[in-house]
Amino acid sequence: MSQHPDRPSDHASSHAADRASSHASNPPSGSPWMYIAGFVISIALTLGALWLALARQFSTEALLTVILILAILQIGVQMFFFMHVTESPRPQFNLWILGLGMFFTFVVIASSIWIMSFGGALGY
Amino acid sequence: MPTLLPHFPATFIVTGNPLIYGAEVSIVLATVGILFVLTYFKKWRWLWREWLTTVDHKKIAVMYLIAALLMFFRGGVDAMLMRTQLMQPNMHFLQAEHYNQIFTTHGTIMILFMAMPFIFAMFNIAVPLQIGARDVAFPYLNAVSFWLYFFAALLFNLSFVIGGSPDAGWVSYPPLAGLEFDPGPGENFYLLSLQITGIGSMATGINFMVTILKMRAPGMTLMRMPLFSWSVLASSILIIFAFPVLTVALALLLVDRLAGAHFFTMLQGGNPMMYVNLFWIWGHPEVYIVILPAFGIFSEVVSTFSGKRIFGYSSMVASLMTISVISYLLWVHHFYTMGAGPGVNSFFAVATMSVGIPTGVKVFNWLFTMYRGRIRLTVPMLWAIAFIPIFAIGGATGVMLAAAPADYQYHNSFFLIAHFHQVLIGGTVFGMLAGMYYWWPKMFGYMLNERIGRWAFWLFNGGFYVTFLPQYLLGLMGMTRRMYTYPADMGWNALNFISTIGAYVMGVGFIVLVLDVVYSIRYGERDVTGDPWNGRTLEWSLPSPAPHYNFARIPTVTSRDAWWTGKQARAKGDAPAPPEPLQPIHMPKNSGGPFILAVIFFIGGFGLVFNWYVLGLLALLGILVNLLLRSLDYDTDYYVPIEEIEHTEATLRRA
Ligand code: HEM
Numbered sequence: 103m104s105q106h107p108d109r110p111s112d113h114a115s116s117h118a119a120d121r122a123s124s125h126a127s128n129p130p131s132g133s134p135w136m137y138i139a140g141f142v143i144s145i146a147l148t149l150g151a152l153w154l155a156l157a158r159q160f161s162t163e164a165l166l167t168v169i170l171i172l173a174i175l176q177i178g179v180q181m182f183f184f185m186h187v188t189e190s191p192r193p194q195f196n197l198w199i200l201g202l203g204m205f206f207t208f209v210v211i212a213s214s215i216w217i218m219s220f221g222g223a224l225g226y
Numbered sequence: 227m228p229t230l231l232p233h234f235p236a237t238f239i240v241t242g243n244p245l246i247y248g249a250e251v252s253i254v255l256a257t258v259g260i261l262f263v264l265t266y267f268k269k270w271r272w273l274w275r276e277w278l279t280t281v282d283h284k285k286i287a288v289m290y291l292i293a294a295l296l297m298f299f300r301g302g303v304d305a306m307l308m309r310t311q312l313m314q315p316n317m318h319f320l321q322a323e324h325y326n327q328i329f330t331t332h333g334t335i336m337i338l339f340m341a342m343p344f345i346f347a348m349f350n351i352a353v354p355l356q357i358g359a360r361d362v363a364f365p366y367l368n369a370v371s372f373w374l375y376f377f378a379a380l381l382f383n384l385s386f387v388i389g390g391s392p393d394a395g396w397v398s399y400p401p402l403a404g405l406e407f408d409p410g411p412g413e414n415f416y417l418l419s420l421q422i423t424g425i426g427s428m429a430t431g432i433n434f435m436v437t438i439l440k441m442r443a444p445g446m447t448l449m450r451m452p453l454f455s456w457s458v459l460a461s462s463i464l465i466i467f468a469f470p471v472l473t474v475a476l477a478l479l480l481v482d483r484l485a486g487a488h489f490f491t492m493l494q495g496g497n498p499m500m501y502v503n504l505f506w507i508w509g510h511p512e513v514y515i516v517i518l519p520a521f522g523i524f525s526e527v528v529s530t531f532s533g534k535r536i537f538g539y540s541s542m543v544a545s546l547m548t549i550s551v552i553s554y555l556l557w558v559h560h561f562y563t564m565g566a567g568p569g570v571n572s573f574f575a576v577a578t579m580s581v582g583i584p585t586g587v588k589v590f591n592w593l594f595t596m597y598r599g600r601i602r603l604t605v606p607m608l609w610a611i612a613f614i615p616i617f618a619i620g621g622a623t624g625v626m627l628a629a630a631p632a633d634y635q636y637h638n639s640f641f642l643i644a645h646f647h648q649v650l651i652g653g654t655v656f657g658m659l660a661g662m663y664y665w666w667p668k669m670f671g672y673m674l675n676e677r678i679g680r681w682a683f684w685l686f687n688g689g690f691y692v693t694f695l696p697q698y699l700l701g702l703m704g705m706t707r708r709m710y711t712y713p714a715d716m717g718w719n720a721l722n723f724i725s726t727i728g729a730y731v732m733g734v735g736f737i738v739l740v741l742d743v744v745y746s747i748r749y750g751e752r753d754v755t756g757d758p759w760n761g762r763t764l765e766w767s768l769p770s771p772a773p774h775y776n777f778a779r780i781p782t783v784t785s786r787d788a789w790w791t792g793k794q795a796r797a798k799g800d801a802p803a804p805p806e807p808l809q810p811i812h813m814p815k816n817s818g819g820p821f822i823l824a825v826i827f828f829i830g831g832f833g834l835v836f837n838w839y840v841l842g843l844l845a846l847l848g849i850l851v852n853l854l855l856r857s858l859d860y861d862t863d864y865y866v867p868i869e870e871i872e873h874t875e876a877t878l879r880r881a
């Protein structure tokens with residue numbers, strides 16, 4: 103527990119870590135409404151993307167762009183409402199891992215678009 | 227029945243094949259036998275209290291190890307069947323359909339139900355002890371991971387006798403794996419059991435990342451951490467970022483199959499190639515997920531049995547971390563032939579070749595560690611040394627495959643088969659066997675027999691070359707993978723025959739390995755010191771097996787190879803610091819929750835395999851209730867009193 107000088111008695115701390123996110127050490131700021139709001143917004147963003155794809159009102163490029171924007175918004179919602187990015191007391195590791203996660207997400211999406219467009223040979 | 231269980235297939239129990247009848251009879255007999263033994267010896271309570279409800283990482287490690295060895299056996303039998311069928315041209319040992327099922331289950335079992343639990347066994351036994359922790363960060367979740375894996379493996383293996391095995395390859399590409407060409411429940415077994423075990427793997431990745439980042443003993447900075455723990459960190463990062471993609475790919479295919487969606491069909495605007503892309507975004511990191519811990523074990527073993535600290539520690543760490551990032555960026559090399567274009571293929575070809583650089587650094591560091599070391603050729607060390615030439619060849623052929631234009635020739639030939647067995651067996655399997663021999667005394671308190679272990683090693687290692695080197699040539703001669711038989715005039719007969727003989731030798735090697743375990747259970751040398759190998763890292767400072775709370779006092783670490791430097795100082799006559807007073811130890815309570823949760827997952831998965839949505843929904847409800855009950859349960863931990871610690875320590879050290 104080198105990272106938790108503030109909980110000295112808690113050597114095994116298995117329990118503490120198991121519960122850290124719920125109530126043992128960091129009391130969550132706020133009520134279930136935060137979560138419900140996040141949940142509803144996420145669903146709305148997802149259904150929005152689905153509807154746009156089914157409705158086919160835009161050209162492929164425009165559609166991709168709009169869906170990507172909705173996706174980025176949703177990442178923000180998840181980070182803020184569920185992952186509590188803003189509340190971590192010691193963010194060093196979190197920032198590294200978050201950065202790596204963003205990088206991998208970018209790679210997966212950008213390369214998949216690159217790969218699956220087959221050099222423009224495959225029109226959607 | 228009809229309303230509750232629509233689509234009840236006429237062929238629920240698989241029939242019509244002597245092998246399967248044999249399996250059905252033996253499954254029934256084995257089940258009855260196990261139930262009888264448990265009841266007769268009144269072991270039910272013991273089983274429940276000591277194993278099924280445990281949250282102790284050391285016991286979970288033992289269960290992972292047993293499961294991995296069992297699955298190794300099942301996958302190995304599949305391999306023997308395939309090699310027997312290919313021994314000679316025009317064999318009629320297996321039908322085409324049956325061969326398809328066997329190569330599918332072989333690949334899936336070896337990767338997901340053998341290699342994964344094997345690395346998790348090593349994670350669990352070594353990481354908390356090496357970093358001076360009393361358990362993993364989330365012990366309850368750790369048990370959830372294990373039981374999800376266990377019941378997923380059960381679900382997958384059940385397909386052999388109920389419903390029929392999957393048969394679209396371990397990659398399960400649509401359209402072949404889609405409803406149109408594969409209507410039976412076999413593919414559903416594949417999809418659902420992989421989903422369930424995938425949840426468990428993801429949780430394990432998170433668990434060990436948090437454990438390593440947050441629960442190191444005071445003074446153990448990251449740059450003092452043993453290399454095995456570093457490799458687990460690298461592997462966990464890959465798990466966390468790769469497995470979600472597999473989940474998505476499998477879920478979309480499942481929706482296609484169960485609900486008639488068209489993500490991966492050719493009609494209705496779907497595109498099966500997207501599945502291939504998603505599968506390998508997971509699939510390539512997956513091979514590094516299983517090889518990195520093996521690298522970590524080789525580092526521990528080579529340094530211990532050379533009597534030297536590892537050469538180039540920081541470059542070892544740097545290459546592990548580099549590999550874990552680069553290996554995420556290579557996946558297209560599995561489908562160059564899909565034809566995404568020269569730009570895409572060249573980019574991924576160059577990226578793929580570049581991963582050879584950090585890997586090469588590691589190989590040289592192991593060699594330099596051995597150089598002028600005082601080498602002890604124990605069984606773990608034999609596996610580690612034998613790994614190096616095999617991995618060198620496997621790496622070289624890998625770079626050949628990475629050259630995109632050339633790969634149009636090699637792809638899906640036996641050249642590829644030889645390549646990946648070379649790295650998976652020579653790397654992961656050798657690494658896990660090295661780790662098993664190395665940590666066995668820590669897990670069980672006695673050593674595995676070295677003499678029998680050597681026999682197993684030489685048979686398996688020798689058989690390996692005989693099996694797989696001819697397959698390179700067969701590949702170059704045009705033999706493609708997944709063909710169930712071949713005509714006599716291709717010039718392939720001799721090489722195939724040799725390869726099959728080699729496979730039998732490996733099979734004998736495996737049997738000798740099992741004999742070693744059985745023999746050592748009775749006659750194995752007791753490990754009374756807790757440090758049988760003259761080790762360097764903290765796990766060897768504890769008695770074998772370690773008490774359930776691991777460390778009576780959490781050690782304070784002042785250097786790399788902490789246990790070794792401590793021993794050196796004591797040998798020089800430095801008196802050890804007087805022990806601090808004991809304190810009550812805070813530990814998690816056992817719980818039946820994880821086991822029950824996994825049983826419900828199993829039931830739900832089984833229901834969905836046969837499109838029994840009612841069962842699926844009931845199970846979903848059960849899962850939610852289980853999770854809810856757990857989050858309302860506050861009675862999850864207790865303190866081990868000082869007297870009990872004193873007593874335990876006295877008994878253990880007295881031995
Ligand atoms: C006794 C050792 C083994 C032998 C003799 C063996 C043999 C074979 C054979 C004959 C095939 C099928 C070739 C074909 O496509 O027709 C195969 C495929 C495969 N093996 Fe092994 N194998 C062994 C161990 C392993 C291990 C330890 C792993 C993984 C850790 C593994 C992973 C795979 C995979 C992923 C495939 C591809 C399955 C597919 O194409 O669907 N094998 N093996």
Ligand SMILES: [Cu+2]
Nearest residue numbers: 510557559560
């Ligand atoms: Cu790959």
